[in-house]
Amino acid sequence: MNIILLGPPGAGKGTQARFLVEERGMVQLSTGDMLRAAKASGTEMGRIVADVMDRGGLVTDEIVIGLIREQLETVKANGFIFDGFPRTLAQADALADLLAEKGETLDAVIELEVNDEVLVDRIVGRAAEAAAAGQPVRADDNAESMKVRLMEYYKKTSPLIGYYYAKGQLTKVDGLGEIADVKAAIAGVLG
Ligand code: ADP
Numbered sequence: 001m002n003i004i005l006l007g008p009p010g011a012g013k014g015t016q017a018r019f020l021v022e023e024r025g026m027v028q029l030s031t032g033d034m035l036r037a038a039k040a041s042g043t044e045m046g047r048i049v050a051d052v053m054d055r056g057g058l059v060t061d062e063i064v065i066g067l068i069r070e071q072l073e074t075v076k077a078n079g080f081i082f083d084g085f086p087r088t089l090a091q092a093d094a095l096a097d098l099l100a101e102k103g104e105t106l107d108a109v110i111e112l113e114v115n116d117e118v119l120v121d122r123i124v125g126r127a128a129e130a131a132a133a134g135q136p137v138r139a140d141d142n143a144e145s146m147k148v149r150l151m152e153y154y155k156k157t158s159p160l161i162g163y164y165y166a167k168g169q170l171t172k173v174d175g176l177g178e179i180a181d182v183k184a185a186i187a188g189v190l191g
Contacts, residue, residue: 001026001078001079001107001108001190002079002080002081002082002099002104002105002106002107003020003026003079003080003081003082003106003107003108003109003110003190004081004082004085004086004095004106004108004109004110004164005017005081005082005083005110005112006109006110006111006112006157006160006161006164007111007112007113007114007175008114008116008119008149008150008153008154008157009119009123009146009149009150009153010114010118010119010120010122010123010126010146011112011113011114011119011175012112012114012175012179012182013083013084013112014030014032014083014084015179016112016179016182016183016186017030017081017083019183019186020081020186020190021081024078024079024190025078026077026078026079026080026081027075027077027078027079027080027081028080028081028083029068029071029075029080029081029082029083029085030083030084030085031059031064031067031068031083031084031085031087032083032084033083034067034071035049035053035059035063035064035067036053036138039053045063048063049063053139053140054139054140054145055140055145055148056140056144056145056146056147056148056149056152057148057152058087058088058152058156061088061090061091061094064085064087064091065090065091065094065098068082068085068094068095068098069094069098072098072099072102079107082095086160087152087153087156087157087160088156088157088160089159089160089163092160092163092164106169108169108171108189108190109160109164109169109170109171110171110172110173110186110189111161111164111170111171111172111173112173112175112182113172113173113174113175113176114175114176115176116150118176119146119150120143120146120147120150123141123146124141124142124143124146126141127141127142171189173185173186173189
């Protein structure tokens, strides 16, 4: 089973993806994690994407599609959870092609619906918690970058909701409840 978790920054995609990894043995493909790893290891790609990411903008389709292609070609899995990918219509089309090439299907697109006001609070809260615990704070977890991330989401990613709805693949899940309730709702969708 291959699924996409869709939703704005701070919607809880990463949290829910981790549950699916633990409980279903699926493999999480987070382009955000891949890009942060590239940034941290100082590769050429990491240097190219660092500024854009830190400001909250989207990295080019070419780069992220390349990252996903590489994973799909090399990783064997029972199922993939696409977390933070696709984020543009071009990425969605590329994913459809990549899956088709492998003879794989896309089984569900789960949109985590959240109220905009909670998003900034969650992100700023996450940064404060990390700082208090002496952990590193994501360079883009600040109010300024968060505004750009939300704007990028509404301009470039939210059209994917209509795209997958039209394909009959979209299921909406209330992302505002307790983590366990959101988890149960997702389990209900996946069966
Ligand atoms: P969040 O969902 O919390 O905003 P992610 O960890 O998914 O964060 O992504 C962090 C950043 O990485 C994005 O703001 C963007 O700069 C970059 N990024 C991640 N995935 C993509 C993608 N599919 N296309 C373009 N840029 C991406």
